[in-house]
Amino acid sequence: MIYHTPVLLQTVLDFTNPKPGDLFIDTTVGGGGHTFEILKRGARILGIDRDPEAIEHVTKKCQMSLSTRNSLKASNVKYQIGKDLVLAQGNFSNIGQIARANGFNKVDGILFDLGVSSYQLDDAKRGFSFMRDGPLDMRMDPSLAVRAKDIINNFPERRLDEIFKTYGQEKFSRAIAQAICSARQIREVETTGDLAKIVREVYGKKHIRGKIDPATKTFQALRIVVNSELLNLEEALPQTEELLKEGGRLVIIGFHSLEDGIVKRFFKQAQRLKVLTKKPIGPGEEEIFKNPRSRSARLRAAEKI
Template sequence: MGTKPVHLPVLLDEVMHYLAPQDGGLYVDGNLGLGGHSGVILERSSPGGRVIGFDWDEDALGRARLNLERYQGRVEFVRRNFAEIREVLSELGVDRVDGLLLDLGLSSLQLDVSGRGFTFQGSEPLDMRMDVRSPETAADLLNRASEQELADIFYLYGEERQARRIASFVVDVRRKTPLATTDQLVKIVENAVPRRFWPKKIHVATKVFQALRIAVNRELDNLEKILDSVADIVKPGGRICVISFHSLEDRLVKRAFRNNPALELVTAKAVIAANEEILANPRSRSARLRVAAVRGV
C-alpha cells in the first residue's frame, strides 16, 4: 500500500532564526528535498523573497514543485548538485545571494518510497544514486571494487570498525553470485560482524549503507567543493546554514567555517534538535546545524 511521505524539515525554527529571511531577499536551498525549508523561507520573505532550489534527485524535485506551487514565480528549480551552485548562479546572471541553506540529509521520499536502496528495510535494488543519470550504482561498486577498496570505503566513509571483515565477506559472496539487492547486503553484514560487536542503538548495516551512499554520490567531495566557494556565493553579512547528519560531514563543515578568513562563526557549537522535535521526528536526533556569516568588505 502506497503512502504519501510526511516531510518534516529538521531544525526548522533554528534555521529560520539564523537565516532570517527578508522580503525581497534571494536565497539558495542547496538540497531542496520536498521543499519543507524553502516553503517557510518563501513564507517569511513574502511577498518579494525568492528561492533557487537545487536537487539532483528528479523525484524529489517533482514533489517540491507540487509542494511549492503556491509560490509560483518566486522559485527557480534546478536539477543540479549543490557543488555546482556558483556555476548555476553565473548562468542565471546572479552575482551573490542573501543566504544559503544546505540540508545534507536524505528526504523521507528517498528513504521510504524511492525504491533505490537507501534503506535496509525490506528488499530493494542496490542503486543508491541520488541522480539516476549517474553511471555507477551501489551494486556496480560492490561487484567491481577490490577487497581493499571496499574496506577503505566502509572504514573511511562509514567509520566501520569491521570494514575489512565485511569487505572479505562481500568478495566471497560475489564470487558465487553478483550483489543486487539490499537484503543481500544486510545478510552479508550480519554474517560478517560477530554478534558481540553489533551496535546497540543502530542496525549493524547502517554504517555500510552510509559509506556506500557517500561513495556512489561523491557526497564529501561535493560538500568540500561548495564549502570552498560559499564566500563567493553569499553577500557580505549573509548567512550560510549547514545541517549535517553524521560526524564526517560535521567535521568538514566545522573545519571549513573555522579556517576560512572570509567567514565569521555565528554558532560557536553545533545546534541540535530539542527533545520535543526528536520525539516528533526521530530523524532529527543526529542533525547538527552550524552557521557562519560572510564578513563585510
C-alpha cells in the same frame, strides 16, 4: 504522504531571518520543507537538488494551495515557479554557476541540509534502505554511472574494507569486505536485502538487540562514495563566500562527523565569514521524539563580513 520533515527548521529560520525581497539559495531542496517556510516569509529562493524526483515533487507542491503556519488562517497563496521559486536540477558542487545562470548573484542566505531525504530512504527502488529490499542502487542523481551494486560486486576486497572504514567508521570493515567477496563468488549481490544480510551475519551475536541496525554504517559509507558526497561539499563551500552579500548567512546541517569536519575546517580558514555557532547545534529532545531521523543533525552557521 509526508515527503520529508525539515530538520532544525526554527533554528534555520532564526539564523537566516528571511524577509520580503531577500534572495536565498536552498542547495538541497528535497521535499521543500525549509524552502516553503522561507517562501512564506516573502523571500525569493533558488532551490537546487540533484534528484529529479525532488524537483518534480516541489514543482507539484508549488502548484497546490498552501496554508500559512497558522493553520486556522488557511490562505490560497500559490508560489509561482520562476518568479518566487526558481528550481534547478543539479549538483551543489556547481553552486556558483547555477546561481549566476539563474540571476542569484548576491544572496542573503544559503542553506545546505545534507544527506538523503526520507522520501529517498523510504522508496525501496532507490536502494538506500536496509529496511526495505530493493535494487542496490543509491544514486541520488539517476544519471550517475556507478551504482552501489557496481562497487559491491567489482571493487577489490582491500578497497571495500577502506570504504567501510573511512566513510562508515565501521569497526568490522575487514570482515564485512571479506564476507562480501565470498558471497559474490557464488552469485552477485543484487539487492539491499542481500547486502544487509551479509553485514548482519558478520555482526552475528556481536549485535546487541534493540541497538542501531548493523548495516547502518556500511550503507552510509556506500552512499557517500556512490554520490561523492564529501567531495561535492568540499567543492561547494568555497563558492558560497562569493555568493553571499555582506551580512548574508550560510547555514549547514550535516549528519555525520566527516561532513561536520569539512564544515568546521572551511569555517576556520574562510577569510570573509564570521562563525556564529561556536559548537554545532543539534535538535532538542522534542524534535528527536517527533522525528527520530533528526537525531544526528548538527547545524553550523556563519555570516559574511
